Each structure stands twice: as structure tokens, then as C-alpha cells.
Amino acid sequence: SPILAGKAAFVTGGSRGIGAAIVRRLARDGAAVAFSYAGSQAAALALTTEIEGAGGRALAVQADSADADALRAAIDRAAAQLGRLDILVNNAGVAVMGELDSFRLEDLDRTLDVNVRAVFVAVQAAARHMGQGGRIVNIGSTNAERMPWAGGAVYAMSKAAIVGLTRGLARDLGPRGITINNVQPGPVNTDMNPADGPMAAGMHGLMAIDRHAHPDEIAAMVAYLVGPEAGMVTGGSLLIDGGFAA
Ligand code: NDP
Structure with missing residues (x-):
């Protein structure tokens, strides 16, 4: 039987990009998968239809990660x-880049609310439902380790926060046999960072493997970390960035 048969997962931001690839992969590996989305209802429903059509189980829940009550309610509803x-995968994230002088504090707060605060809220809510062998993966970024351009300080701060949060939470969750890790992608071909975008060539010039990753490549690392063989991997930040930070 598939490796995640009998397991249930919740993925934040599963309607598009890396999150959608993770939802598909976990479903293919046999898990029942609930996922949240912010605004892309049509894409979310299309993904659930696709998974159910392939014989899997999927559930889409609208919940803005910046709204702690909505996020908690979505996780509780999924568990019920x-x-x-x-399994919890904290994937939802925003990237607001901007010049120092004109960077708006509203955008700083929004970035921290979605990229950091929501991760803590979701872990708190999900851990209440998890037993021995639970698995949590956060999607951070190689930009926690290397931010080679101006304008990305707030995004880098948010992803660096996940490094410390993951370390600390590993200590809270370890006694219960739950692991938590931080996957740090480099450029991945999504709406957030298209492989044919104006920034792509500059990114490739910094890499050892000079291309964007496919979202499925990130999903494959997540699949390992949430699987039964990864029980000794916890508290770690794992680069999957084509050598961007090397
Ligand atoms: P996309 O912008 O392509 O997709 C973002 C997904 O997250 C969408 O499903 C979106 O939902 C959801 N989302 C965004 N904000 C919220 C919110 N407030 N509440 C709930 N869901 C939300 O991004 P990527 O797939 O590229 O990125 C996914 C993660 O990977 C992010 O954390 C990002 O920082 C990280 N990352 C991405 C890299 C890249 O190069 N692409 C590199 C390194 C890290 P909706 O469709 O409803 O808007």
C-alpha cells in the first residue's frame, strides 16, 4: 500500500505553486489531504476534483493565514x-520586495503575520491533534542564508525567523515523537518566481545548478521528511537551492 496510507495531512497555501505540488504528492503517496487557500477558490476546487478523480481524498478550506482564528478553525475542521x-506543512507565504525608504510597515506586518506568526499558530493547533510519529514541515527559503539583493530584507528576516522557530519547536515536540523541519528552496518556478521572469537570469548566475527548481522537486523533499523513514530528522533547515547559498 502507498507509503502514507491511513495518514491525514494539512497544507497551508495549497491552491497554487509549491503548495499545490505538495498536496498532489502527499495524495499520491496515499494521505488524505486538506489544504487552505486565501483567494484562489477555483484553483483550489479544481485541485480537489483532480485528486478525488484519481481516487484520493482532498478537502479545500478558505483561510487567510494572517487570521489566526480562521487558520485554527481550518485545521480543527480538517482534523474532524x-x-x-x-502531517502539517506550513507552505503559505508572501514575498514583498521594496526599497528601504519607501517600504511600508503594513507590508512588514503582513509578511511576519503570514510567513512567521501563522506557522506558530498552525503548529500549536495541529499539535493538539497529532500523536506519536507526527510530522511538521515548514517551507522557509534559501534567502534565510543568503539575500544577495537590496529590497529583500523583510522577506529574508521572515524566513530566518523560521530557522530559529523550527529549532525551538523541535524541542517542544520531540518528547511526543513529532518531528519538525524547515525546507529552504532556492528559485522555484511558480507565480511568485517565474522561471521566465526578469529576475531569473540574475538568480541563475548565483547558482551551482543554474535553473529554477520544479515545484515537484520541493514536494519530493517534503515527502521524505513526512515519511516513516525520517524519524531522526528534526530541528533542521535543509537547503534545496541548486547551490544558491553555497
Ligand atoms: P505562490 O505565490 O506561487 O503561491 C502561494 C500559495 O500560498 C497560494 O496557494 C496562495 O493561495 C497561498 N497563500 C498566500 N498567502 C496566503 C495567506 N495569507 N493565507 C493562505 N494562503 C496563502 O508561492 P510559491 O508556491 O512560490 O511559494 C510557496 C512558499 O515557498 C512560500 O512560503 C514562499 O516564500 C516559499 N518559497 C518560494 C520560492 C520560489 O522561488 N517560488 C523560493 C523559496 C521559498 P491563493 O492561491 O489563494 O492566493
């Missing part, structure tokens, strides 16, 4: 409807 919760 799927009957359990074994």
Missing part, C-alpha cells in the same frame, strides 16, 4: 472531517 491529523 478526516478523522485525524498526522
Whole structure:
């Protein structure tokens, strides 16, 4: 039977990009998968239809990660409807770049709310439903290790925060047999960072493997970390960035 048969997962920001690839992969590996989205209802429903059509189980829940009550409610609803919760993937994220002088504090607050605060809120809510062997993966960024351009300080700060949060939470969750790790992608071909965008060539010039990753490549690392063989991997930040930070 598939490796995640009988497991239930919740993925934040599963409607597009890396999150959608993770939802598909976990479903293919046999998990029942609930996921949140902010605004892309049509894409979210299309993904659930696709997964159910392939014989899987999927549930889309609208919840803005910046709204702690909505996020908690989405996780509680997923656990109730799927009957359990074994896996949490904190993928939803925003990237606001801007010049120092004109950077708006509203954008700093929004970045921290979605990229950092929501991760803590979701872990708190999900851990209440998890038993021994639970798995949590955060999607950070190589920009926690290297931010080679002006304008990215706030985004880099948010992803660097996840490094420390993941370390600390590993200590909180370890006694319960739950692991938590931080996957740090480099450029990945999504709406946030298109492989044919104006910034792409500059990014490739900094890399050892000079291309964008496919979202499925990130999903594959997540699949390992949430699987039964990764029980000794916890508190770690794992680069998958084509050598961007090397
Ligand atoms: P996209 O912008 O392509 O997709 C973002 C996804 O997150 C969408 O499903 C979106 O939902 C959801 N989302 C965004 N904000 C919220 C919110 N407030 N509440 C709930 N869901 C939300 O991004 P990527 O797939 O590229 O990025 C995913 C993660 O990977 C992010 O954390 C990002 O920082 C990180 N990352 C991305 C890299 C890249 O090069 N692409 C590199 C390194 C890290 P909706 O469709 O409803 O808007």
C-alpha cells in the first residue's frame, strides 16, 4: 500500500505553486489531504476534483493565514472531517520586495503575520491533534542564508525567523515523537518566481545548478521528511537551492 496510507495531512497555501505540488504528492503517496487557500477558490476546487478523480481524498478550506482564528478553525475542521491529523506543512507565504525608504510597515506586518506568526499558530493547533510519529514541515527559503539583493530584507528576516522557530519547536515536540523541519528552496518556478521572469537570469548566475527548481522537486523533499523513514530528522533547515547559498 502507498507509503502514507491511513495518514491525514494539512497544507497551508495549497491552491497554487509549491503548495499545490505538495498536496498532489502527499495524495499520491496515499494521505488524505486538506489544504487552505486565501483567494484562489477555483484553483483550489479544481485541485480537489483532480485528486478525488484519481481516487484520493482532498478537502479545500478558505483561510487567510494572517487570521489566526480562521487558520485554527481550518485545521480543527480538517482534523474532524478526516478523522485525524498526522502531517502539517506550513507552505503559505508572501514575498514583498521594496526599497528601504519607501517600504511600508503594513507590508512588514503582513509578511511576519503570514510567513512567521501563522506557522506558530498552525503548529500549536495541529499539535493538539497529532500523536506519536507526527510530522511538521515548514517551507522557509534559501534567502534565510543568503539575500544577495537590496529590497529583500523583510522577506529574508521572515524566513530566518523560521530557522530559529523550527529549532525551538523541535524541542517542544520531540518528547511526543513529532518531528519538525524547515525546507529552504532556492528559485522555484511558480507565480511568485517565474522561471521566465526578469529576475531569473540574475538568480541563475548565483547558482551551482543554474535553473529554477520544479515545484515537484520541493514536494519530493517534503515527502521524505513526512515519511516513516525520517524519524531522526528534526530541528533542521535543509537547503534545496541548486547551490544558491553555497
Ligand atoms: P505562490 O505565490 O506561487 O503561491 C502561494 C500559495 O500560498 C497560494 O496557494 C496562495 O493561495 C497561498 N497563500 C498566500 N498567502 C496566503 C495567506 N495569507 N493565507 C493562505 N494562503 C496563502 O508561492 P510559491 O508556491 O512560490 O511559494 C510557496 C512558499 O515557498 C512560500 O512560503 C514562499 O516564500 C516559499 N518559497 C518560494 C520560492 C520560489 O522561488 N517560488 C523560493 C523559496 C521559498 P491563493 O492561491 O489563494 O492566493
